[in-house]
Amino acid sequence: MHPQSSSQERRPSAPMTRRLPAQLLPPFQPDPAFEQLLTRTNAYCYSVDYQTGRFRYVSPGIHRLLGYDRAAWQMGGPQAAFEHVHPDDRSCVTDIYAEMNRELLRHSMEDRAELNFVFTCRVRAQPGHYLHLSHHLTFPNIDRYGKPLADFALVSDITSLRVPQVCQLEVHKGPATDPATRKTLLFARHGAVTFSKREIEILRLVAEGVESHEIARRLFISYHTVCTHRKNLLHKAGVKGPVELVGYGRLVGLV
Template identity: 30%
Template sequence: MKPISSKLDQIFSETPQPDEIHHNFFDRRNIGPAYEAGKDFFKINSKQSIGGFSCSEFSSLDDIYELIHPQDLSFVIDYAVKAVEFANTQMDNVLSCNGQLIFRIVGKDRREYTVCRKSFVSGAINNKITRNVSFYSDVTWMRASPKSWCLMGDNSQYFDLKFQEVELFKDIFSTREVEVLRLLARGFHSRDIAEALKISRHTVDTHRKNMLRKVDVANTPELLTLSRDMNLI
């Protein structure tokens, strides 16, 4: 079985329909290799190339995924499934969702290339993603690290591939505590934070103690490490 075929039902919940909300990124941003995919739907910019292959050689999302380096394939699939699932369940407006992924592909000449894939939601029904459009760039020259990713959109700061409990994290800290946390991450001391937020130093210290207690860590460095892992800062 081709690797992505069994995942399509998880990625796209519905087939694109005439009454969906649709952003036409594909035609408006037709720069370089690009494709649009959905359940039982695939469209590609056939005049471009990826890794030495003409895009006209690709007729499905499976064909695109078969280019991915074997050591990066499971990561790319995992990201795709979890990012769309997160958007469908945690974002107030899935059309705000967009992401960037860096991984390796094997070109026509059997050489490895590092590519950056930027994806945007292009279709939605009832705030569920029906299709997206992706643009490829060859970033081999940048020596970028494979398996790097970024997700943007509503509540995207709570998304992380490494932790299942990340969705619960957004309910742990209050808005003010997150503000204090992010200033701590920038190297601010309690006095500086109090001045920046126009609150007392005692209030800042109380927020700090409460955050340590809520996530059961001993000190601020541990708090910041955990928060970075959870994409809060």
């Protein structure tokens, strides 16, 4: 799943999609038992060669999850796959890939292969509806300059979890299951979504069940200001009420 530039938006492709000096990669040889397991789950894997801009591998699970023919999906390549991303999420995915590239550059060459990235976006399935998918991405092949030569991604369906349908990027140094290593960024159509210190304070008080009048008293601000912050929180999180907002806060590690 890779962004491409648009002649209308004139957005550059993410840095990781640029062609790199040719370097022979080892053949991709998936474990047959792992492939068989994926055919029975709502998940699939892929690997992209950044030197050629083409898929090195797409697992059979692509048909079960999205309804697309494996060979056709692999032949179409990452740019064709990007066209299946929800139109509202495409600029977000472009920004996410750019942020992953920046995150790689923030770490030493030795640490880059240990980074794990998890991002979410909506992708159109064969029947025409959209699924909310999670992409767990690593970069096992790094060249001597520290640039990624290829990635490996595990894609799973999180639609049934009913989490807010915003594009989100988590960065982990080490296992993605360790919350202590997690950094979370949210993306809207015009870039990363950030919460102010005051908004996070109010979100945490809402999670404790504190009413708006009491929040205003504790923080020495007006009731109207609290209501404005709460409205902004709902808008940024893409949710409709306090229960969903608190659930979202827990999901992204803010509460």
